[in-house]
Amino acid sequence: MKKTTLNNLITCGMVLAFFAIFGGLSAAGILGNKLSGLLVPIGIYIILSVSLNLTVGILGELSLGHAGFMCVGAYMGGIFSTIMQNVITVSWIRMIVAIIVGGLGAALFGLIIGIPVLRLRGDYLAIVTLGFGEIIKSIANNIYIVSDKNGLHFSFANAVNPDIIDEATRQDIMKGPLGINAPQDTNLLLVVIVLMITLVVLMNFIDSKSGRACMSIRDNFIAAQSVGINVTKYRLSAFVLSAAFAGVAGVLYSHSITSLVSKKFDYNLSILILVFVVLGGLGSLRGSVIATVILYALPEIFREFSDYRMLIYAIVLIFMMIFNNSHASEILKEKVSALPIFKKRSANAAGGDSK
Amino acid sequence: MSEKETMMLEVKNLCIQFGGLKAVDNLNMSVKKGQLYGLIGPNGAGKTTVFNMLTGVYKPTSGTITLDGENITGKAPAEINKHGIARTFQNIRLFKNMSVLDNVKVGLHNAQKYTFIEGVLRLPRYFKEEKAMDEKATELLKVFELDGEKEQLASNLPYGKQRKLEIARALATNPKLLLLDEPAAGMNPNETAELMKTIRFVRDEFDMTILLIEHDMKLVAGICEELTVLNFGQELAKGVTSEVLNDKRVITAYLGE
Known part of the structure; x- marks a missing residue:
């Protein structure tokens, strides 16, 4: 077996084990309500951070609008489910379709942004995605959609004129700043399944000619062109894939809370995800997973300490930064990989390669 | 065969102007198939600029470039590589955070036909092609005696081997014409002698036409x-x-009056 394949399997195993253990504890009632409630958001945030890692770590482009793509997915999926609530009554089928709708919607926005911006070199993508995140948040904040027996009524910036709505069959789908109330279709099992699909797709993408092309562009733009890589195509495909998974995470998110408001998808959320990615290690999906679990759970666990929790959070951030880039961590990594069990594995891997 | 058909590269009246500066002025050059052709000149003479025009990094202001009978003037770098020109760089440009093997596999990118979905x-088809590519890349690395380091990061290779890896990566794209930009820069006499052997070997073994820029007159x-x-x-x-x-x-140009 190849070394990368083995590494990927270990990562997947870690994620599965984490959710199996804590999901089991939560089902058995040992884990408190508060901690059980963290599992679904942790899963969603892992999807967000691993997908952002594709753009930032593998493609080497800075994106500051990951929350914007999540927002697109959340609203598109949420609106779809709300409208279809009475048409598709089986919740899991409706949810799967909603996930596809949200993912494709976010991918479309990724494409629209990527086509002009990814032809340029430099930090343009960071600037444009930053703007996109803010714009999409404001737009979502101002859309009103009401359905009645006559169909759907849209309005922008002002609530839909009540005179034209048939009150008897009125259903508010999107209420501007009050957001949407999507059906609660997300559960832990679904999140874990989607998360595993995300991980496998991303890992397979990275360990294929597409992933290698992206990494070559990251490492040396001019050299990548000189060996015949269609630079724009691969930058675009990685960016769109990343956006699509952010959209999928958004759909899961909007169906896991009772009321979705666009305020949630602000600049801070994009930066938070970026922090998970950078501290977990650029280009390392496993690092993103671990960083997300630790950094998302910590502030919630330490909520009792109120003001001090951000202090603890900051200290953890600093330590992770120091540890990640220090000589000591390199030595530690070497020591760990020199342990007998790992030695045997790598010897096997080497043997497998030579066959 | 007429004279024209045996030409691999023909450059006619090539000019490029950066603002008021004519960096390359009216260059004519013909390289025959299988030839080892040198482009020399003092620093700042415009040699690398010529390479950049041949590979599409710069678009010439005027003039034509014909590769093996096809006009490739002004095409994009990736397109020109597909037409059959591969190059190395004066300041080595490897994919530093990728393994030696993966560097060569990126060179094999266009030879791999499996799709994104596959x-x-x-x-x-993914497994079949990946396996074939691994073998092909390893074979190429063996030619340059780099197969022992194939799992290492490219940035960890010593200087001489990085130069060799760059040539291996260029050859992986299966070019008709190989451009080497100062391959002996920073090498000691022993390494240069070995490099000369390598370049001759590449020409004979791969039936390659080679155009090179060099300052080392011995080479x-x-x-x-x-x-x-x-x-x-x-x-x-x-x-x-x-x-x-x-x-x-x-x-006179090199040493002065």
């Missing part, structure tokens, strides 16, 4: 069959190596 879903005199000398963007001399290197104007 790669993500791990369909049989130029040792392996180049014909030369073009550039000075201030203009052709100073052209012809068989031994004659050109004894040309008074060339000696």
Whole structure:
């Protein structure tokens, strides 16, 4: 077996084990309500951070609008489910379709942004995605959609004129700043399944000619062109894939809370995800997973300490930064990989390669 | 066969202007198939600019570039590579954070035909082609005696081996014409002698046409069959190596009056 394949399997195993253990504890009632409630958001945030890692770590482009793509997915999926609530009554089928709708919607926005911006070199993508995140948040904040027996009524910036709505069959789908109330279709099992699909797709993408092309562009733009890589195509495909998974995470998110408001998808959320990615290690999906679990759970666990929790959070951030880039961590990594069990594995891997 | 058909590269009246500066002025050059051709000249003469035009990094202001009968003037770098020109760089440009093997596999990118979907879903063609590419890349690395380091990061290789890896990566794209930009820069005499052997070997083994820029006159005199000398963007001399290197104007350009 190849070394990368083995590494990927270990990562997947870690994620599965984490959710199996804590999901089991939560089902058995040992884990408190508060901690059980963290599992679904942790899963969603892992999807967000691993997908952002594709753009930032593998493609080497800075994106500051990951929350914007999540927002697109959340609203598109949420609106779809709300409208279809009475048409598709089986919740899991409706949810799967909603996930596809949200993912494709976010991918479309990724494409629209990527086509002009990814032809340029430099930090343009960071600037444009930053703007996109803010714009999409404001737009979502101002859309009103009401359905009645006559169909759907849209309005922008002002609530839909009540005179034209048939009150008897009125259903508010999107209420501007009050957001949407999507059906609660997300559960832990679904999140874990989607998360595993995300991980496998991303890992397979990275360990294929597409992933290698992206990494070559990251490492040396001019050299990548000189060996015949269609630079724009691969930058675009990685960016769109990343956006699509952010959209999928958004759909899961909007169906896991009772009321979705666009305020949630602000600049801070994009930066938070970026922090998970950078501290977990650029280009390392496993690092993103671990960083997300630790950094998302910590502030919630330490909520009792109120003001001090951000202090603890900051200290953890600093330590992770120091540890990640220090000589000591390199030595530690070497020591760990020199342990007998790992030695045997790598010897096997080497043997497998030579066959 | 007529004279024209045996030409691998023909450059006619090539000019490029950056603002008021004519970096390359009216260059004419013909490289025959299978030839080892040298492009020399003092620093700042415009040699690398010529390479950048040949590979599409710069678009020429005027003139034409014909590769093996096809006009490739002004095409994008990736397109030109697909037409059959591969290059190395004066300041080595490897994919530093990728393994030695993966560097060569990126060179094999366009030879791999499996699609995005086949790669993500791990369909049989992915495994078949990846395995074939691993073997092909390893074979290429063996030629350059790099197969022992194939799992290492490219940035961890010593300087001489990085140069070799760059050539291996260029060859992986299966070019008709190989451009080497100062391959001996920063090498000691022993390494240069070995490099000369490698370049000759590549020409014979891969049936390659090679155009190279070099300052090391020993290497130029040792392996180049014909030369073009550039000075201030203009052709100073052209012809068989031994004659050109004894040309008074060339000696003056290099050493001064």
